[in-house]
Amino acid sequence: MKVEMLISTMNQENLNFFNEMNISTKSVIINQITKDSLNIPLKIENEQMVFLSLNDKGLSKSRNMALKNATADICVVCDDDMKYINGYEKVILNEYKENPDVDIIVFQVKKSDGSLYKKYSKRKKLLNFITAMKVSSVEITFKKKSIENNRIIYNELFGAGSKFFMGEESIFLSECIKKGLKVMFVPKTIGYLTDSESTWFKGFNSDYFRVKGACFYAMTPFFYWLLIFQFAIRKYKLYKKDINLLDALKLMYVGKREYVNLINKN
Incomplete structure (x- = not known):
């Protein structure tokens, strides 16, 4: 090999x-x-x-x-x-x-x-x-x-x-x-x-949660909702200073819809 x-x-x-x-x-x-x-x-x-x-x-x-x-x-x-x-x-x-x-x-x-x-x-x-x-x-x-x-x-x-x-x-x-x-x-x-700083992570902002939602749907169109909810709850302590739980959930669903619309167009 x-x-x-x-x-x-x-x-x-x-x-x-x-x-x-x-x-x-x-x-x-x-x-x-x-x-x-x-x-x-x-x-x-x-x-x-x-x-x-x-x-x-x-x-x-x-x-x-x-x-x-x-x-x-x-x-x-x-x-x-x-x-x-x-x-x-x-x-x-x-x-x-x-x-x-x-x-x-x-x-x-x-x-x-x-x-x-x-x-x-x-x-x-x-x-x-x-x-x-x-x-x-x-x-x-x-x-x-x-x-x-x-x-x-x-x-x-x-x-x-x-x-x-x-x-x-x-x-x-x-x-x-x-x-x-x-x-x-x-x-x-x-x-x-050699460079451990993330080149894409800019904090728990709206783009972060939007992309997370799209990612979860791409991983599993059947159980994406479960991944979204477990992530929102499990990571709450990390992002609660930046965004509330409900908004985080909404944004992940926005990302999911963006991805679905995109693949439907293609």
Whole structure:
């Protein structure tokens, strides 16, 4: 088995960012260009990487394009602010060899100061529809064949640069689980998030709840209402200074209707 890194980035004029990521395996780099002033090669292809520069935006579009160009057995979902540990390939491959029936393995990452990025379980465990919602993109690795054979792609209406600016990883994993793929968390570190500040979270504002509602419906058109209500209640202590419970619920339903209207038009 071989490991390949699927890297999403924007407006890069050189490979300095790639050199800082400490990557030792082949990579597919999707560089979305949003600035007219950039003048760089549209494609670089060699034994080490496939580098594609596209006049486009949208994180899920970037993920899908990277997956389309991947060739290895195991893919690692990457952002350009990750730095991988020495020997990450061995860590990843060992886990897939020890768990041959698992399709997706979620690893842990750390902050630049060495502390864990979030609170992780201390033991291996299979993730379900609910627990998978806590997973961040850069923690995800998967068997390429499992994803392709089940025709799973990222929903391009979600993710940074898209209509709905978050939730693409939750929708992706929920689709995997609905199609019977096994998702496992392993408490081993594969890298460091060099910039731990969120690029999209601007607080618990109206846009945040609107997008949450759309995301929940995209995950499950049948039980979205249950996800909306549990989220509103479970997270109330975090957002109560910014918005009341009733308004949070209303906004999530507004987002749900926006998404339904959008997909009906398409």
